Amino acid sequence: MLLFVCLFLPSVTVGQTIQDYYELFAHDFRRPLKRTEENWVFVDEVNNFIQIKNRKMPADAISFTYFEKEDGQKVFGFQYVSAVVNQFVVPRAEFYTYHDGIWADVSAFVCPDLSFAAFWGEQPLPPQGLQEFNLELVLPRKGDLVLAKSLPAMPFQFPYDILPKDYQKTFAKRKYKTFELLWNKKLGKFEIRKIY
Secondary structure, X not given: OHHHHHHOOOOOOOOOOHHHHHHHOOOOOOOOOOOOOOEEEEEEOOOOEEEEEEOOEEXXXXXXXXXXXXOOXXXXXXXXXXXXXOOEEEEEEEEEEEEOOEEEEOHHHHXXXXXXXXXXXXXXXXXXXXXXXXXXXXXXXXXXXXXXEEEEOOHHHOHHHOOOOOHHHHHXXXXXXXXXXXXXXXXXXXXXXXXX
């Protein structure tokens, strides 16, 4: 009986496609890989990239791709919108490995420090209440370069749905807006290539 059950566990073999991996991917924000009136689906098998967009609100989208390590192990990137409030979107991205039917979140191991302080630069940090921001990691359709963008926090992310006084003015003073993160196949993680 145990052998019978094992035969039907999801597994991945060397020859599988990005669609096969996506079908095995378990995440609360995963969407069906099916075109509908609401969803536009784009699959690029050559570059191992999937994107599903909400036709009425294109910023409400997900992307799924992978980056390969020197030893052939894959690190999957999943970009999604965790909240949509009054036409504002809160982007998120996470990185996973897949082994023996288990998806493991390895975001903390493959990404450099991308805290508010990293974007702020060398100047003294503002008060903690003004350091809220959104980090958008833009996964590439092609290649190994991820863009890490600092975006302002939305009012609904603060108590009473109100931006703190001077928040916009303070946020505009950050030294860096975007980091270019290049995938290092040998180390199996992203490294900062360029900051601007």
